[in-house]
Amino acid sequence: MQNIDVAIIGGGAAGLSAAIEAKKTGAENVLVLERGEELGGILQQCIHTGFGLHYFKENLNGPEYISRFIKTVHELGIDYKLNTMVLQISPNKKLLAMNSVDGPLRLQAKAIVLAMGCREKPRGALAIPGTRPAGIFTAGTAQRLMDVEGYLVGKKIVILGSGDIGLIMARRFVMEGAKVEAVVELMPYPGGLHRNVVQCLEDFQIPLLLQHTITNIQGRDRLKRVTTAKVDKRFTPIPGTEKNIECDTLILSVGLIPENELSRGLGILIDTKTGGPFVDEHMETSERGLFACGNVVHVHDLVDHVTWSGEVAGKNAARVVLDTFPRYKERISLSAGRNVQYVVPQFISGKKPVNLSIRVKRPARRVEINIGNELAFHKPVVRPSEMVVLTLRENQIMEKTKLTVIVRKRR
Amino acid sequence: MKADLIIIGGGIVGTTIARELSKYKLQVLLVEKEADIGFGSTKANTGIIHAGYDDIPGTIKANLCVRGNTLWPQIAAELGIPFIRTGSWVVACKDEEANTILKLKRRGIMNNVPGLQIIDDRKQLLMLEPNISNKVLLALYAPTAGIISPYEAAIALAENAYHNGVQIQLETEVKDILLEKNAIVGIRTNRGLIETNSVINAAGIYSDEISAMCGINHFSITPVRGEYFVLDKNLNGYVRHILFPVPTPVSKGIVVSKTVAGNLIIGPNANNVNEKTDLATTKPGLNEVFEGAQKLVPGLASKRGMVITIFAGLRAESSIGDFIIEAYDSPRGFINVAGIKSPGLTAAPAIAEKVIQLLKNMDSDLNEKKNYNPSRESIQRTIDSLSTNQSWTNMPKDPNYGHMICRCEHVSEGEIVEAIQRGANTFDGIKFRTRAGMGRCQGGFCTPHLIRILSRELDLKAKSITKHGRFSSIVPYEVKESLMEER
Structure with a gap:
């Protein structure tokens, strides 16, 4: 049994910033456990730009962004293990991991940071009917195959879902000589960032079919055809609006799920709205000394925010080790009200400033975001695809136990 | 190329027969048109080892199902594959369904199904299956029913048969069966001619077409499609038994069960299709399946987000209604093992026994090998x-x-x-x-x-x-x- 101060599960954007901050705060023995063959996580396959605009005030691509953190990890002498899968974590902070060099690894940590990221929803989650040929990929898988492995998965592409990875992939396919027949989106508005809709679809004249879905998949060996249909307000396909599109590839960009299998095994409380653990302003979960950050908590749209949440988690994990962790008696719960899908963190002390991440349910213009009865923030526009981040100062918090966040039209 | 005997079809039926035949001094060749074993109906079914109360007493199905059920535990142990005796429930939620339950029990007793029991204490039912519909009135409990992974089983059977000398040729499609003077002399495939005097037709939904190559046309096979959902392993334990509704004349109904891997499986419905390659799921079909399952387990309504995949499989429904397991005077050397729909997986080992019997009756020289090894090492997990x-x-x-x-x-x-x-x-x-x-x-x-x-x-x-x-x-x-x- 090896003893470590802070064990970090996952070496992506969240995990690396947590590791760096834990080390800088004073934890000596920090270990990053990464299941992939290199550090960096999903950013290593994101060769497009748009990363770091907030954190570095620079426009970087994914590998550039994450390489800065990897460099710091090396400079600080932070330990990491690659190709290492954590199989089990127990609440007393014992870990069981596995790789081909060490075999089964048993570790005892003083604090743990969960930074496993998220996974893509597969076809089954939508139950799209039809056959099961080759040629159906989630967007991230197609991206990895294209931009890391060097394979083009097809030449006539239909993309279901206008999430960011789907939009980015639409442009990548065009650049690699494939034809993107359409991007099909169930909702009346796109699922990804506005800038991606403009730069990836409009600039390349790729049709975006809003309020449409895919009702059938055909092809025995390789995908031959998909059927699209317009949907009504209840998202039911409207008969008579079906159209067949000949294609060899269907890309699914229909949502991400925080990967919390280890967290569930641990018994920490999961918020059904985010799909991730309940956390407080220190990114501590319902179990003491167990922290979570990045997409394992909720799915972020910008990596900059992932990095920041990692820093908070790493810093506080180190404080647990150093016995300087501030535990407040006060606990104010934040809950999602009108037009709010979720708010993170779900608990705050009210004793210090905190950044709130708010995901709205529906797009709206000229809105007022109310936090409790006292506080109102104005925003010209809010979209489900673009997380609202507000800083709440300690002197702004009046209520003592519960705050509801709502988004409504400005009066 | 030459073989003493050729099995057409590498599904659960063909592979069980292959393994059974590998006990004998016989050069056996199994041909399969797909790229791997079990890629037909075998890969797409519920994976239930039925107890045997469903089928009408006296039918081949009824006899072989109950016999097969008793054979599987040992075979699974020899092959190193999981087999779990979960037991099954047929659940009645309406008064009129209660009569059917009683009828099923009588049928089961006539079929020699052991241990059948009617549970009519609602409290007990809800305690044993906490997520079952609270409309449940009574259930027929069959302790011998269980679950298996059908494709793992077929692959393991094929591996074991192979180690005992059976040859396996994949991507080999039979185009014709060659006859001379009312006897088989060989088969013609996409890979050329193979000489043989004996052919066992285990071609699943294509078994009518293979049979017709020998001029035996007294049955046809209709593909009957069943659609399924598989749900996340986080629902392991959500149901404890295989839960059946009261059966209809067409099928045993939409089942809710766990799989040996710990997933939850829901399905199948039953719809005739025209094409033997039509493995497409459909919106109405999938709705029918999910709604059917919700009748038994209403809590599934909130679990749709935990679906990880959907699929469809085809049953080989014969025009005869029962399994067709027979040898012929003309042509000599041909054995049909056709129309093997549910409970085909359960019955497979008993079907293989019956085939051996037919071969023995055909005065084939079946001499047992001394070095037959029934056990297979599974992949080290x-x-x-x-x-x-x-x-x-x-x-x-x-x-x-x-x-x-x-x-x-x-x-x-x-x-x-x-x-x-x-x-x-x-x-x-x-x-x-x-x-x-x-x-x-x-x-x-x-x-x-x-x-x-x-x-x-x-x-x-x-x-x-x-x-x-x-x-x-x-x-x-x-x-x-x-x-x-x-x-």
């Missing part, structure tokens, strides 16, 4: 060796067993390489042998790794790696390939 042995002293020599490739199902590279060495040559072939790609992300993370490993081990270009054979290439092009060609 890293995750299993960890949970059973906390210190993992039996660390495999190959470090690949420590490298996890499939995160959701915890499948190591060593297991995947072993599957390839045992015959997996496609993506689905690896999936069915190791479960890599069968978890909650459905291959999202491991697909690139599987392509790399398959390509390395089989020494093939990535574009030649297929999902399930034929033209199902996964990554057909390389980046910038078209630019290279233009230059």
Whole structure:
């Protein structure tokens, strides 16, 4: 049994910033456990730009962004293990991991940071009917195959879902000589960032079919055809609006799920709205000394925010080790009200400033975001695809136990 | 090429017969038109080992189902595959259904099904199955029913048969059966002629077409499609028994059960289709299945987000209604094993026994081998060796067993390489042998790794790696390939 101060599960954007901050705060023995063959996580396959605009005030691509953190990890002498899968974590902070060099690894940590990221929803989650040929990929898988492995998965592409990875992939396919027949989106508005809709679809004249879905998949060996249909307000396909599109590839960009299998095994409380653990302003979960950050908590749209949440988690994990962790008696719960899908963190002390991440349910213009009865923030526009981040100062918090966040039209 | 006997079809029926025949001094060849064993109806069914109360007493089905049920535990143990006797319930929620339950029990007793019991204490029912509909009135409990993985079973049977001398030829489609003077002399395939005097037709939904090649036309096969949902393993334990509704004349109804891997499976419905390749799920079909399942387990309504995959399979429904297991005077040497729909998986080992009997009656010289070995080593699963042995002293020599490739199902590279060495040559072939790609992300993370490993081990270009054979290439092009060609 090896003893470590802070064990970090996952070496992506969240995990690396947590590791760096834990080390800088004073934890000596920090270990990053990464299941992939290199550090960096999903950013290593994101060769497009748009990363770091907030954190570095620079426009970087994914590998550039994450390489800065990897460099710091090396400079600080932070330990990491690659190709290492954590199989089990127990609440007393014992870990069981596995790789081909060490075999089964048993570790005892003083604090743990969960930074496993998220996974893509597969076809089954939508139950799209039809056959099961080759040629159906989630967007991230197609991206990895294209931009890391060097394979083009097809030449006539239909993309279901206008999430960011789907939009980015639409442009990548065009650049690699494939034809993107359409991007099909169930909702009346796109699922990804506005800038991606403009730069990836409009600039390349790729049709975006809003309020449409895919009702059938055909092809025995390789995908031959998909059927699209317009949907009504209840998202039911409207008969008579079906159209067949000949294609060899269907890309699914229909949502991400925080990967919390280890967290569930641990018994920490999961918020059904985010799909991730309940956390407080220190990114501590319902179990003491167990922290979570990045997409394992909720799915972020910008990596900059992932990095920041990692820093908070790493810093506080180190404080647990150093016995300087501030535990407040006060606990104010934040809950999602009108037009709010979720708010993170779900608990705050009210004793210090905190950044709130708010995901709205529906797009709206000229809105007022109310936090409790006292506080109102104005925003010209809010979209489900673009997380609202507000800083709440300690002197702004009046209520003592519960705050509801709502988004409504400005009066 | 030459063989004493050829089995057409590498599904659960063909492979069980192959293994049974591998006990004898006989040169047996199994031909399968797909790229792997179990790629037909076998890969797409519920995986239930039925108790045997459904079928009308006196039918072949009824007899072989009950017999098959008693044979499976030993076979599963010999082959190193999981078989779990969960027991099954037929659940009545309305008064008029209660009569059917009583009728089923009487039928079961006539079929010699052991241990049948009617549970009519609602409190007890709800205690034993906490998520069942609170409308439940009574249930027929059959303790001998169980679950198995049908494709794992077929693959394991084929492996064991192979080790006992049976030859297996994949991607080999029978085009004709050659006859001379009312006797079989060979078969013609897409790969050429093979001489033989005996043919066993275990071609599943195509068994009528194979039979017709011998001029035996007294039955036809209609493909009857069943659709399914598979749900996340986090629902393991959500139901404890195989839950059946009260059956209809067409089918046993939409089942809610767990799988041996711990997923929840829901299905099937039953719809006749025109094409024997029509494996498409449909919106109305899927709705029918989910709604049907919700009648038994209403809480499923909130679990739709936990569906990880959907699929459809085809039953081989014969115009006769019963299994067709028969030999003929003309042509000599031909045995039909046709119309094997449910409970075909359960009955398979008993069907194989019956086939041996038919061969013996045909005055074939069946002499037992001395060196027949009934046991098969299963693929060494890293995750299993960890949970059973906390210190993992039996660390495999190959470090690949420590490298996890499939995160959701915890499948190591060593297991995947072993599957390839045992015959997996496609993506689905690896999936069915190791479960890599069968978890909650459905291959999202491991697909690139599987392509790399398959390509390395089989020494093939990535574009030649297929999902399930034929033209199902996964990554057909390389980046910038078209630019290279233009230059």
